[in-house]
Structures are given as structure tokens and as C-alpha cells.
């Protein structure tokens with residue numbers, strides 16, 4: 147009897163161990179991607195000059211002439227605003243190539259810019275190296291110019307162009323595969339498996355984005371909103387780029403089998419490309435800070451588009467907003483009030499406190515402080531486990547509710563009206579396994595937020 151009971155317990159334990167170890171975890175390239183938090187998108191092509199969002203492929207390279215182009219100004223501004231990576235649209239849906247591809251004449255080499263000898267991709271990659279920003283590119287599968295589009299030959303052309311970009315411009319941190327295709331677009335079966343294999347072969351450290359991964363997924367909208375609940379785990383089996391349910395992508399899946407975190411792509415202006423009429427519609431620094439809370443603060447990454455203008459420069463209102471955005475964030479997160487919990491404040495995911503559900507952990511602030519922001523992080527090196535929890539604060543007499551939350555993952559940021567207290571208490575109420583709480587921060591927001 148006792149023996150039976152013991153062997154029963156033993157198998158339950160074994161089951162628990164198997165369940166925990168079978169949970170998906172990130173690859174080193176996904177961890178590096180997530181920890182970089184903010185990436186810049188640079189949408190630039192003939193559309194910049196034709197005032198369009200989607201070129202139809204009939205544009206002439208003669209229209210492309212950014213006479214004052216200075217990629218150093220782009221990358222320096224982005225670096226100063228804390229962006230760790232920059233992704234350039236090497237080719238958008240119109241098919242115009244920003245580098246002198248050997249496989250088409252529809253590129254910068256047929257344009258008046260730098261007498262047809264220029265290469266925007268090279269200037270961006272070089273500036274990235276100079277300022278210590280990682281480099282990435284977007285190469286639209288949908289090509290409205292090339293006559294080979296729609297045939298098997300196009301897949302070869304696309305792979306040849308990928309190869310050029312993956313071999314001639316140094317280290318690549320991210321490759322962006324856009325799933326967009328117009329309603330009446332020609333039919334075309336993209337060889338995504340072939341494209342992805344080439345990236346793995348030539349740039350094994352690069353993460354690949356598409357709606358459904360393989361490394362990073364779309365957040366499901368272009369408004370800058372990761373799900374209030376946002377799992378890095380998801381089941382993408384049977385899904386293809388351009389054909390996944392945006393709501394599912396937005397939230398991920400508590401029981402997802404694959405680790406494919408969400409990337410939040412959103413523009414600093416209403417459009418993705420520069421339009422003079424939108425010079426007065428640039429998002430304010432406060433608006434950008436809000437986007438940061440809604441993306442990075444919900445276990446995602448903020449991919450913010452800042453489109454160069456017709457001169458080939460980032461416009462002053464955009465640069466001013468970016469600068470103020472970073473200065474606000476720096477001010478808010480400068481002083482962490484948490485004291486006496488080294489493993490929770492050392493900025494290291496791998497040092498953590500292990501928590502079971504319904505086992506509260508008290509976090510001391512050393513003395514009474516006024517605060518209105520809390521940051522918590524899980525050790526995602528071992529996966530994502532918190533499904534929901536609550537935070538209370540101590541009034542000197544009792545614990546009072548402060549905030550509830552759902553998923554945490556890499557980072558959860560909580561905003562609330564200021565409270566004055568000396569300690570908080572965090573309780574995980576539901577989790578998919580033992581929780582590894584890596585970081586906790588308690589802050590007072592910048593008055594400029």
C-alpha cells in the first residue's frame with residue numbers, strides 16, 4: 147500500500163518534471179533581440195518621392211534622388227535615442243532596390259542619386275557599424291515590378307537578392323519578411339523554407355521576422371499594442387505569413403509549443419513612408435513613451451518606424467520627439483527604490499527568486515517612498531511561466547490591493563496613481579510552472595510622462 151502510494155507520488159513528480167522541462171525556451175539570438183527592447187524601422191524608397199504608401203511598380207528610378215542623404219544622421223539620431231538596431235527597407239512592394247543588385251536594373255544604379263553609383267544599404271550598414279547599432283533589412287517578397295513575379299524563377303531571384311544582402315554588408319541582426327500582398331495581387335507561392343534556410347546558413351545570429359516567425363512574430367496590429375496578455379509561446383503549425391489570426395498573434399498561447407515572441411511595429415507618423423503633409427502629425431514624446439509601455443512593457447519589442455524624408459534625412463520633428471522620448475524613459479527608470487534584494491536588482495536574468503503560486507514575496511524599499519511604476523521580469527532563459535498575479539502595498543497597518551497583472555515574460559511594466567509606502571508584496575496566482583522572478587523595480591515616473 148505504502149509502496150503503491152510512493153510509486154504513485156514518484157510518477158507524479160516525474161510528470162511534473164517532464165512538464166516543466168518540455169516548456170519552450172528562447173535561443174540566444176531571441177534573447178539578444180528581446181533585451182535590445184527598441185529597434186528602429188527606416189521606410190525609404192521611391193514612395194518617399196511619389197507620396198505613396200504602396201508603389202505599384204511602374205515608378206521610374208529617375209524619381210529617386212535624395213540629394214542630401216546622410217545615413218550617419220539617421221543612425222546617430224537613433225543611437226542617441228537608445229535604439230539598438232536599425233532595419234532598412236532594402237526593397238518594398240514596388241520592387242525598387244536601395245542597393246545595386248546584380249539581378250535587376252530597377253534600383254539605385256538607374257537613378258540620378260550619386261550618379262547611379264550610390265548604395266543606401268551600404269551607407270546604412272556602415273553608419274550602423276560606426277555608431278554601434280545593429281543592422282537589419284526588410285526585403286519584400288511581394289514585388290509589383292519584376293516580371294518574374296508569380297513564377298518559380300522569382301523565388302530564385304528573391305534568394306539571389308537575399309544572398310547579396312546577407313553576404314555583402316557585414317553582420318545582420320534581423321531579416322524582416324513581410325507577409326503583405328494586395329487583394330488582387332498575382333498568385334505566388336513563396337519558398338519561405340528556402341528563404342529561411344539561406345538566412346540560417348549565411349547569418350546564423352540573425353533573427354527572422356514574419357507574421358508567424360520562425361524567430362519573431364507579428365504582434366497582430368500596426369497601432370503599437372501588444373496584448374495585455376502576451377505569451378512568447380504560440381502554436382504556429384499550419385499557419386503561413388499573411389494567413390494567421392491577428393488576435394491569436396497578439397496574445398500568444400499559454401500552452402504554445404514554440405517560442406516566437408511578438409514584435410510591435412508602429413510608425414512615428416500616420417504613414418510608413420515620409421509624406422510632407424504629415425510633418426505636423428509626428429507622435430509626441432509622451433505618445434512614444436506610451437507605446438513603450440504597451441510593447442516592451444507587455445513582453446514585446448518596440449519596432450518604431452522613422453521614415454527619412456525627400457532630402458534623405460530624418461526630419462527635425464521626428465528627431466526631437468525621439469530625443470525627448472529617451473530622456474523621459476531614462477528619468478523614469480533611473481532610480482529603483484527596491485533595496486536589499488540584490489538578485490532582483492542586478493539587471494541579470496540568470497539570478498532570480500523562485501516562487502510558487504500563492505506564495506507572496508515582500509519587496510522592501512528601505513524607507514517610505516512615493517511611486518507609480520513597477521517593473522517585473524521573469525528569467526526567460528528558462529521560459530515564461532506567470533499567467534497572472536497581484537501586487538499589494540503596505541499602509542503600515544494592512545496590505546492594500548495595488549495592481550493585478552496577467553503575463554510577465556521578459557518585462558511587465560505597471561502604471562498606477564502614486565502611492566506612498568515602504569514595501570510591496572507580489573503574489574503569483576497562476577503559472578505554468580515554478581516562477582523565476584529575475585528583476586523587480588519600483589519607480590516614480592518623470593513629470594514629463
Ligand code: FUL
Pocket residue numbers: 199324325326411418
Ligand atoms: C506592411 C506593409 O504593407 C507596409 O507598407 C509596411 O511596410 C509595414 C511595416 O508592413 O505589411
